[in-house]
Amino acid sequence: MAKYASNKYALGISDRSGAAYKLRHMRKEWTGFLVGYDEWEAKQPQLNPVRVVGDPQALRDPRPDRTENPVLVLLQFNPFTTGDSGSSVITVFEPGHGRSTGDTVRFRNVATFGFTAATVEYASGYSITKVNDDQYSFDVSDSGSSETSGGVIKGGGGAASAGPVTLSA
Numbered sequence: 001m002a003k004y005a006s007n008k009y010a011l012g013i014s015d016r017s018g019a020a021y022k023l024r025h026m027r028k029e030w031t032g033f034l035v036g037y038d039e040w041e042a043k044q045p046q047l048n049p050v051r052v053v054g055d056p057q058a059l060r061d062p063r064p065d066r067t068e069n070p071v072l073v074l075l076q077f078n079p080f081t082t083g084d085s086g087s088s089v090i091t092v093f094e095p096g097h098g099r100s101t102g103d104t105v106r107f108r109n110v111a112t113f114g115f116t117a118a119t120v121e122y123a124s125g126y127s128i129t130k131v132n133d134d135q136y137s138f139d140v141s142d143s144g145s146s147e148t149s150g151g152v153i154k155g156g157g158g159a160a161s162a163g164p165v166t167l168s169a
Contacts, residue, residue: 008024009022010022010023010024011023012026012034014026014033014034014035014036014039015033015034015035016033016035016036016039017035017036017039019036021036021037025037027040029041029043030042030043070163070164070166070167071163071167072108072161072162072163072167073094073097073161073162073163074159074160074161075092075093075094075156075160075161075162076093076094076095077157077158078113078154078155078156078157078158079092079093079094079156079160080092080093080110080113080120080154080155080156080160081093081152081153081154082113082114082115082149082151082152082153082155083149083152084149084151084152085148085149085150085151086148086149087148087149088139088140088141088145088147088148088149089137089138089139089140090115090120090137090138090139090140090149091131091135091136091137092105092128092135092136092137092138092162093134093135094134094135094136094162095133095134096133096134097133097134097135097136097162099128099130099136100130101128101129101130101136102127102128103127103128104124104125104126104127104128104164104165105125105126105128105136105138105162105163105164105165106121106122106123106124106125106126106162106163106164106165106167107120107121107122107125107126107160107161107162108121108160108161108162108163109121109157109159109160109161110156110157110160111155111156111157111158111159111160112155113153113154113155113156113157114149114150114151114153114155115140115145115147115149116147119140119143119145119147120140120156122140122142122143122145123165124143124165125164125165126138126139126140126142126143127142
């Protein structure tokens, strides 16, 4: 079997620069080049990209969507409009209310405007009739009140709210 010479006095030629170095001081790069100790460069980490794994799509313990609890909605300033003289119907302006005909709504913190605040803030709430996506109406005679408006009046103040009957306060 062939023997290799020891590199004690041997010289090597750098594959990069062509300069002569003692063979024992030369290093092999990641490219396979044999280079001098001062020419050696480590491999860039960016040349070894990390394996990208896709994001997981499934949930371990999924729960069905839960409906949100009904909450009070603060109405805009003077959201109530009464009907013609002698009418007991009030129209409420609540943009994007999402309510349906037959829903029960209770009003709170209403300022007197043609109907007394106590009449509008009926504790059992009122069954509403949807007019459009931004308005609905209700009849105060549903509360047993015989009060009627004295003409078309806007009012209700700035702190009035609408919400479900089941909320306290």
